[in-house]
Amino acid sequence: MSVETIEKRSTSTVRKPAPRYRVLLHNDDFNSMEYVVQALMKTVPSLTQPQAVDIMMEAHSNGIALVITCALEHAEFYCENLKNQGLTSTIEPDE
Numbered sequence: 001m002s003v004e005t006i007e008k009r010s011t012s013t014v015r016k017p018a019p020r021y022r023v024l025l026h027n028d029d030f031n032s033m034e035y036v037v038q039a040l041m042k043t044v045p046s047l048t049q050p051q052a053v054d055i056m057m058e059a060h061s062n063g064i065a066l067v068i069t070c071a072l073e074h075a076e077f078y079c080e081n082l083k084n085q086g087l088t089s090t091i092e093p094d095e
Contacts, residue, residue, distance in 0.1 A: 018071050018072070019071075019072065019093060019094075020069050020070060020071065020093075020094040021069065021070065021071070021072050021075035021091045021092065021093055021094055022066055022067075022068075022069050022075070022091065022092050022093075022094045023044075023066070023067040023068050023069075023070070023075050023078045023079050023082075023089060023090075023091055024064055024065065024066060024067065024089060024090050024091065024092065025040070025055060025056075025059045025064070025065045025066075025067050025082065025087060025088070025089055026059060026063065026064050026087075026088035026089065026090065027059045027060055027062075027063045027064065027088075028087065028088055030086075031086060031087060033056055033057075033060065036052075036056045036059075036087065037049065037052045037053055037056050038052075039082065039085040039086075039087055040052040040055055040056065040067065040082075042081075042085070043078055043081040043082050043085065044067060044068055044078055046068075047067075047068075055067055067082070067089070069094050072091075075091045076091065079091045
């Protein structure tokens with residue numbers, strides 16, 4: 001029985017974690033702070049209002065802010081939704 005267990009373990013494949021991507025929000029001079037916070041919360045449901053405010057303020061102060069780090073498919077979805085709401089967003093590999 002222990003031989004079978006060892007065989008099963010040795011033949012099991014080790015999955016590499018999927019590469020992660022950063023969704024970035026860029027500052028703009030035309031959307032209100034309130035609108036940006038609402039757009040962030042609408043696009044990324046896991047964000048709380050204080051988190052969305054922090055992201056908006058980071059972009060406002062530094063020109064760019066990290067919104068979320070996730071799998072590529074989700075990152076593309078979030079980025080596209082932010083753009084559809086008139087915000088400037090990009091994605092980059094998380095290294």
